[in-house]
Amino acid sequence: MKLSVQTKVLALLFSAGLFAGCSTTGENMEEGGYDSDVAAIDQDGGSTVYGGGDQGGISSSSMTEEERMEVQQQAEQQALREITTFYFDFDTSEIKPEARDVLVAHARFLSSNPSQNVRLEGHGDERGSKEYNLALGERRANAVERFLIVNGASRGQMQTVSYGEEKPAVMGSSESAWAQNRRVELDFE
Amino acid sequence: MIHRISFRPSKALFAAVALMLLVATSARAELLIRVTEGADSAIPVSVVPFAENGSMPAGDKVSSIVQADLAMSGEFRALPPEKMLSLPSKRADVFFRDWRLLGQRYVLVGELTRSGDRVQARYELFDVNREERILGETAGAPASNMRSLAHHISDKVYEAITGVPGAFSTKLAYVTLDRTSGQPRYRLQVSDIDGKRARIRLESKEPILSPAWSPDGKKLAYVSFETDKPVIFVHELGSGKRTKVADFPGLNSAPAWSADGQSMLMTLSKDGNAEIYQMNLQSRKLTKLTNHWAIDTEGAWDSSGDGIFFTSDRSGGPQIYYMAKPGAEPRRITFGSRYNARPRPDSTGNYVYYVHQRDRAFNIARTNLKNDEETVLTRTESDESPSVSPNGRMLIYATKQSGESVLTVISADGGAAYSLPASEGDVRDPAWGPIVR
Amino acid sequence: MTGQERELTSTGVPQWKSPVALSVALHLLVAGVALAGWSWSSTIHEPPPSSISARLITQQKPEPSPIVEPVDQPDREREQKELEKQKQAEVQKRQKEEETRKAAEQKKLEDAKRKAEEQVRKREQAKAEELKVQKTREAEAASQKAAAEAKERERRKAEADAEKQRQQEAKRKAEEEKRRQEEQRKREEAERKKKEEQARQEAERKRLDAERRLQEQQLGAQAEQARKARADEARRQEQAAAAKARETQMLSESQKYQALIRERLSQAWYPPSSATEDMTARLQITLLPTGELAGVKLVASSGNTAFDNSALGAVKSLSRYPVPSERDTFETYFRQFTIEFNPRRLR
Numbered sequence: 001m002k003l004s005v006q007t008k009v010l011a012l013l014f015s016a017g018l019f020a021g022c023s024t025t026g027e028n029m030e031e032g033g034y035d036s037d038v039a040a041i042d043q044d045g046g047s048t049v050y051g052g053g054d055q056g057g058i059s060s061s062s063m064t065e066e067e068r069m070e071v072q073q074q075a076e077q078q079a080l081r082e083i084t085t086f087y088f089d090f091d092t093s094e095i096k097p098e099a100r101d102v103l104v105a106h107a108r109f110l111s112s113n114p115s116q117n118v119r120l121e122g123h124g125d126e127r128g129s130k131e132y133n134l135a136l137g138e139r140r141a142n143a144v145e146r147f148l149i150v151n152g153a154s155r156g157q158m159q160t161v162s163y164g165e166e167k168p169a170v171m172g173s174s175e176s177a178w179a180q181n182r183r184v185e186l187d188f189e
Numbered sequence: 190m191i192h193r194i195s196f197r198p199s200k201a202l203f204a205a206v207a208l209m210l211l212v213a214t215s216a217r218a219e220l221l222i223r224v225t226e227g228a229d230s231a232i233p234v235s236v237v238p239f240a241e242n243g244s245m246p247a248g249d250k251v252s253s254i255v256q257a258d259l260a261m262s263g264e265f266r267a268l269p270p271e272k273m274l275s276l277p278s279k280r281a282d283v284f285f286r287d288w289r290l291l292g293q294r295y296v297l298v299g300e301l302t303r304s305g306d307r308v309q310a311r312y313e314l315f316d317v318n319r320e321e322r323i324l325g326e327t328a329g330a331p332a333s334n335m336r337s338l339a340h341h342i343s344d345k346v347y348e349a350i351t352g353v354p355g356a357f358s359t360k361l362a363y364v365t366l367d368r369t370s371g372q373p374r375y376r377l378q379v380s381d382i383d384g385k386r387a388r389i390r391l392e393s394k395e396p397i398l399s400p401a402w403s404p405d406g407k408k409l410a411y412v413s414f415e416t417d418k419p420v421i422f423v424h425e426l427g428s429g430k431r432t433k434v435a436d437f438p439g440l441n442s443a444p445a446w447s448a449d450g451q452s453m454l455m456t457l458s459k460d461g462n463a464e465i466y467q468m469n470l471q472s473r474k475l476t477k478l479t480n481h482w483a484i485d486t487e488g489a490w491d492s493s494g495d496g497i498f499f500t501s502d503r504s505g506g507p508q509i510y511y512m513a514k515p516g517a518e519p520r521r522i523t524f525g526s527r528y529n530a531r532p533r534p535d536s537t538g539n540y541v542y543y544v545h546q547r548d549r550a551f552n553i554a555r556t557n558l559k560n561d562e563e564t565v566l567t568r569t570e571s572d573e574s575p576s577v578s579p580n581g582r583m584l585i586y587a588t589k590q591s592g593e594s595v596l597t598v599i600s601a602d603g604g605a606a607y608s609l610p611a612s613e614g615d616v617r618d619p620a621w622g623p624i625v626r
Numbered sequence: 627m628t629g630q631e632r633e634l635t636s637t638g639v640p641q642w643k644s645p646v647a648l649s650v651a652l653h654l655l656v657a658g659v660a661l662a663g664w665s666w667s668s669t670i671h672e673p674p675p676s677s678i679s680a681r682l683i684t685q686q687k688p689e690p691s692p693i694v695e696p697v698d699q700p701d702r703e704r705e706q707k708e709l710e711k712q713k714q715a716e717v718q719k720r721q722k723e724e725e726t727r728k729a730a731e732q733k734k735l736e737d738a739k740r741k742a743e744e745q746v747r748k749r750e751q752a753k754a755e756e757l758k759v760q761k762t763r764e765a766e767a768a769s770q771k772a773a774a775e776a777k778e779r780e781r782r783k784a785e786a787d788a789e790k791q792r793q794q795e796a797k798r799k800a801e802e803e804k805r806r807q808e809e810q811r812k813r814e815e816a817e818r819k820k821k822e823e824q825a826r827q828e829a830e831r832k833r834l835d836a837e838r839r840l841q842e843q844q845l846g847a848q849a850e851q852a853r854k855a856r857a858d859e860a861r862r863q864e865q866a867a868a869a870k871a872r873e874t875q876m877l878s879e880s881q882k883y884q885a886l887i888r889e890r891l892s893q894a895w896y897p898p899s900s901a902t903e904d905m906t907a908r909l910q911i912t913l914l915p916t917g918e919l920a921g922v923k924l925v926a927s928s929g930n931t932a933f934d935n936s937a938l939g940a941v942k943s944l945s946r947y948p949v950p951s952e953r954d955t956f957e958t959y960f961r962q963f964t965i966e967f968n969p970r971r972l973r
Contacts, residue, residue, distance in 0.1 A: 091506055091528065127551050129530035129544050129573060130398055130618065131443045132500050132507050134412075134419065135456065135463040135484040138440055142462075161418050162440065166396035173571060173589055220880070220963035222888050224940075225970035227895040264899050294896065294939060316935065318942035323935070351898040352932030582899055600899065 080105035084186040085169075086144060087179065090125070093139040095147055103144065104151050106186065111152030118153075119187040120144050122162040123169070125178035134164030137184075144184045231266035231605065232350070234259060234295045235288060238270050239310065240278035243303030246332045251301060251310065254339035255346065257383060258357040261598055262347065262583055263605030268293060280313060280322065288317045295323075297346055306332050314346055324349040336381060356578040357382055360622035361585065362390075362400040362409055363596060366615040377411060379426065379622075384596075384609040390424060391431075398618060401444045406625040410434070410444035410453060421455055423470075434470065443487045447494070454478075454488035454497065465499055467515055478515045491534045491541075498522070498532035498541055509543050509556075522556060525563045529554070531574065535581040535601070542566075542575045542584060553586050555601075566603035576621040577601070585609075587617045872954075879950045880959040886948040887965075895940035897969050898932040905930055906968040907937040915956055917946040925964070937967040 084106075086099045095103065110116055122141030124133035141160040149155055170177040236256040252270075259265035270276075274287045278300045288296050299312030307329050314324035324345060330338035337358065344355030360379050367374040375397045380387035391397060395414035402409060409424045421435035421444050435441040439458035443465075446453055452469050460477070465488040467476045479485035483503035490497060497512045501519065507530040510519040523529035528546035535542065538558065545554035545565060552567040553575045571589040578584070578601075585598045594617045596609040609616070908926035913919060922941050927934050949960045 127571060128528060129487065129500065131456065131487045132484065132530045134442050135440060135486045138458055138463065139484060163396065166398070173592065220884065220959045221966060222884055222963065223966045223968065224888055224891045224895060225968055226892050227897040227969065228893055232896040316939055318939045350932065351900055352930060353900045
């Protein structure tokens with residue numbers, strides 16, 4: 001069943017609302033929780049929005065301006081999409097602010113290319129428990145997936161997997177190594 | 190005229206009895222000395238090299254295997270044979286005074302006799318101070334299986350002294366990672382308690398995780414990434430036959446056998462997020478045990494077989510929780526730090542062991558379930574994957590040493606560490622096998 | 627496991643099993659068994675003994691029963707007639723006899739009656755005469771009595787008068803006497819008083835003297851006593867202090883050695899890893915003055931064999947216990963004492 005994007009967004013917002021409601025008594029939710037990454041990013045300032053130009057077809061000079069802007073934007077988007085690895089802080093699956101623009105670019109790309117599939121691989125650093133890290137990696141991958149869906153990608157295009165701490169990007173037991181291993185990688189097939 | 194007989198003990202009789210008792214109990218006020226602390230060190234024990242009749246098979250001597258076993262437990266300190274004043278092999282040759290001078294508490298002597306392809310061992314254990322024999326037995330084994338004979342003797346010696354059955358004849362399962370040849374090679378292996386006689390059961394290019402012993406010691410469950418996703422397999426050690434038991438979308442991980450071997454706990458995320466399920470291995474029917482948006486994983490049955498410990502980050506970070514029975518309301522167990530994961534309750538029901546973050550380090554800790562007291566057991570930096578011995582007396586875990594993961598055995602209260610000789614590469618994810626008779 | 631032997635130096639027995647209590651219990655048991663055989667209740671009711679009443683029956687002569695003789699049949703009628711006749715004759719005879727008897731009886735009766743009347747008459751006559759005589763006599767007696775009484779009266783009167791005189795005389799004399807005596811008494815009284823006074827004063831003097839002397843004596847004695855008491859007290863205190871000091875010294879010595887022994891045992895004790903804080907093993911130790919172990923007895927088991935053995939092993943591993951050289955202290959505290967093993971701090 002093919003749903004429109006708006007309906008999908010509404011459905012996701014609904015389920016996000018449900019998640020927010022389901023908390024056990026007496027537990028402290030970590031500030032920011034897991035819903036923050038589900039907030040629709042479109043309300044944020046500073047992101048470029050594709051849309052029908054308001055100033056369309058006035059003078060020959062403005063058309064060139066638009067064309068140039070469009071080309072520039074596309075170039076920017078492409079540059080952003082070079083980034084396919086997203087990092088996380090210890091024991092959290094919260095998407096960092098600096099990742100959001102990039103992910104939006106990916107989302108838009110996926111949205112525009114429905115036949116494009118991507119695999120999201122979640123990872124964690126080596127510390128702590130293997131099994132817990134496996135679940136944490138999955139949660140990170142899911143967080144990225146949700147974000148992409150909210151921003152235009154469709155679920156069918158995406159596949160998530162978690163490797164936990166089993167496939168580090170960087171060997172070693174330093175803060176820097178650990179930081180580089182707490183990641184989600186986008187693998188465009 | 191009829192006389193009625195009634196029994197009324199005379200007051201005099203009572204007084205007499207009372208007086209006698211008083212005299213008996215009122216001894217002179219006796220001095221009482223209370224000893225409330227013992228030696229903080231291991232018990233000195235001497236394992237005298239066994240006498241040999243006939244040619245013995247090549248390899249480690251039985252007595253040196255026994256000596257190493259006892260040392261590994263952390264509870265014994267063995268006297269090097271070169272320090273022994275005599276090498277008796279039977280009671281008549283044991284001069285307790287000699288061993289007392291050396292400060293020894295126990296002396297194990299014995300004799301091995303070869304007959305055909307079998308070896309008989311006669312051995313005796315003596316309490317030096319009480320000058321009593323506390324153990325004496327003969328046991329036999331094929332000449333090719335001397336190590337098992339030695340571990341049997343260790344079990345008996347351990348039990349005679351501590352009252353607790355030894356766990357030296359049990360097996361270990363673990364995963365090794367070999368990165369030497371470019372491509373990583375993961376190997377699931379089973380070995381003796383001391384790492385000897387290791388045999389590879391599975392080899393894969395993709396990660397293998399979380400080996401779990403069935404209660405009868407004949408099967409291993411584990412997570413394999415051979416299909417590029419985590420899948421739970423059950424592997425029959427005798428035949429090598431493998432069965433896939435869980436291959437749902439998302440996670441299939443953290444397998445844990447029930448005490449009767451009929452069902453298995455597992456972590457699945459097929460319903461949206463990581464939850465703990467119980468699967469009947471015959472029917473493959475699933476029962477969902479947790480229902481929370483948080484990560485719930487690493488389910489482990491307690492010693493009674495009724496309750497389940499697990500890891501959940503429903504309170505923000507991972508903590509240990511306990512359900513009194515499957516699906517019951519969980520109760521939080523750990524509060525001492527922001528990261529406590531991978532619970533492993535022991536067979537006594539007294540303790541649960543887990544990974545515990547202390548400042549910047551990750552250690553192994555245990556909580557006393559009777560009084561909620563938490564004790565951190567290790568002092569190294571990066572410890573994980575604790576597994577308790579089936580007699581509750583030893584703990585094995587993986588730790589980083591010079592950038593590589595090695596296995597270390599400690600006594601359950603955190604004393605005395607014994608590193609298993611490192612085989613090739615990285616050794617991780619140990620699972621202590623059950624006692625099998 | 628073959629051949630596993632258990633430590634049996636001499637297992638101590640818990641207090642309640644002491645020979646005394648066992649003996650008492652045994653006695654009670656025997657007594658109880660013996661007494662249990664008796665029937666306790668008094669509900670057994672025996673019927674009251676049936677009363678035997680016996681009455682003595684006096685022997686009476688049995689009345690002869692008429693003997694009936696056998697008679698022949700044929701002469702019956704004639705016989706009967708004869709009998710009839712005889713009967714009649716007898717009856718007549720009897721009648722006659724009867725009449726005769728009666729007449730005779732009648733006569734007797736009349737005679738008797740006559741006699742009786744005669745006697746009565748005579749008696750009454752006698753009575754009347756007696757009466758007469760009595761009256762005469764009484765009259766005479768009365769007159770005599772009157773005369774006697776008159777005489778008596780006179781006599782008495784005379785006596786009374788004489789008496790009165792005498793009394794008056796006596797009274798007069800008595801009064802005189804009294805006066806004289808009174809005077810004498812007064813004189814004597816005065817004399818006596820004087821003497822008494824003197825004697826009293828004398829006695830007073832003597833008493834004062836004696837008192838003074840006594841006081842002096844007492845003071846002296848008191849002083850002496852006080853001195854003695856002080857001396858005694860001082861001596862007592864000295865002794866007490868010495869004893870206390872000795873005791874304290876012994877105690878502190880014993881405490882010192884207690885601590886030493888505890889230290890040595892602690893170092894020598896390897897509690898099994900399965901030991902819990904509620905395990906306690908108690909051993910009774912007997913030492914020689916040299917500090918050598920003379921005997922060990924497990925008086926209270928912890929319930930765990932491995933734990934008990936660890937305690938026994940620890941105690942036996944010390945070849946010489948640190949003991950005070952002071953014999954007193956040793957005997958009081960260290961000849962025989964108890965050690966309790968109970969792990970307090972478990973990691």
